[in-house]
Amino acid sequence: MATLTQIERALDALGDPTRREVFKRLRNGNRSVREVADGMNVSRPAVSQHLGVLKAAGLIAVRVKGTRRLYGVDPHGIETLRSWLDGFWNETLLAFKQEAEKEAMKGRKLR
Amino acid sequence: MNAPNDPNSVKKMVYVQAPQEIAWRVFTEKMGAWWPLAFYKIGKAPAVDAVIEPHPGGRWYERGNDGSTCDWGTVLAWEPYSRLLLSWDVSADWQYDPLLKTEIEVRFIPDGTNATRVELEHRKLDRYGARRDEMRRIYDTEGDWGRLLAAFAQLAATVKQ
Numbered sequence A: 001m002a003t004l005t006q007i008e009r010a011l012d013a014l015g016d017p018t019r020r021e022v023f024k025r026l027r028n029g030n031r032s033v034r035e036v037a038d039g040m041n042v043s044r045p046a047v048s049q050h051l052g053v054l055k056a057a058g059l060i061a062v063r064v065k066g067t068r069r070l071y072g073v074d075p076h077g078i079e080t081l082r083s084w085l086d087g088f089w090n091e092t093l094l095a096f097k098q099e100a101e102k103e104a105m106k107g108r109k110l111r
Numbered sequence B: 001m002n003a004p005n006d007p008n009s010v011k012k013m014v015y016v017q018a019p020q021e022i023a024w025r026v027f028t029e030k031m032g033a034w035w036p037l038a039f040y041k042i043g044k045a046p047a048v049d050a051v052i053e054p055h056p057g058g059r060w061y062e063r064g065n066d067g068s069t070c071d072w073g074t075v076l077a078w079e080p081y082s083r084l085l086l087s088w089d090v091s092a093d094w095q096y097d098p099l100l101k102t103e104i105e106v107r108f109i110p111d112g113t114n115a116t117r118v119e120l121e122h123r124k125l126d127r128y129g130a131r132r133d134e135m136r137r138i139y140d141t142e143g144d145w146g147r148l149l150a151a152f153a154q155l156a157a158t159v160k161q
Helices: A004-013 A017-024 A033-037 A044-056 A075-086 A088-110 B020-029 B125-140 B145-160
Strands: A060-065 A068-073 B010-016 B047-052 B059-064 B069-079 B083-088 B102-111 B115-123
Touching (some): A033 A068, A068 A075, A088 B020, B020 B083
Antiparallel strands (some): A060 A068, B010 B115, B047 B059
């Protein structure tokens, strides 16, 4: 299960405005460090460092393509945050409601 | 129906467009089809099913994709199709602890023939001791983006200092 530490790490990572900008730049797909740094007022090593923090927080993942390291959003990290926002019982009961209504619908169609 | 000030209990209600019997069956027999197993599981293996054995004293557990099982709690009361009482023995570190014994009561209340009000109470949260408030927050949180923004604002303030 998502521990609070994980969630806090993710929220902490996004608490920094430059890091949020780095994160936002990955929303359209995988990017190399250079591509992320392009047009930003931050040095490439600093961008690397920010990417490292986002990765440790589980928000992004690295893919190696040949000699290139590409960074992209980690959907699992986002889901973890989302489930924390929704809350345990809210999320669980909503999922139950959807399944029960699907099942009831099936029964109605048979009649 | 809420007693929002009870620090040892979380109450939730969901209104389901399904007859009482179907609501009960989906809850108890098909839990693996709807329980958010990707997040709310405690075993090492990826979980593929959640099972409630249909009798008092029955196990409540998850099954991993390698066939392993990991207990969550037990059935304390089994009253089809109206009331289910389970113990939830998952610690604040998301480990099975048979001595924990928090309780989850689920009531299925018919609303006409085609709808059911499902009331859930998660209680005895005092069993979490010093970590009660932390756990209560996880169980109780409403999906509320305002909270996320507040958390951001708070963190941003901390970062600036």
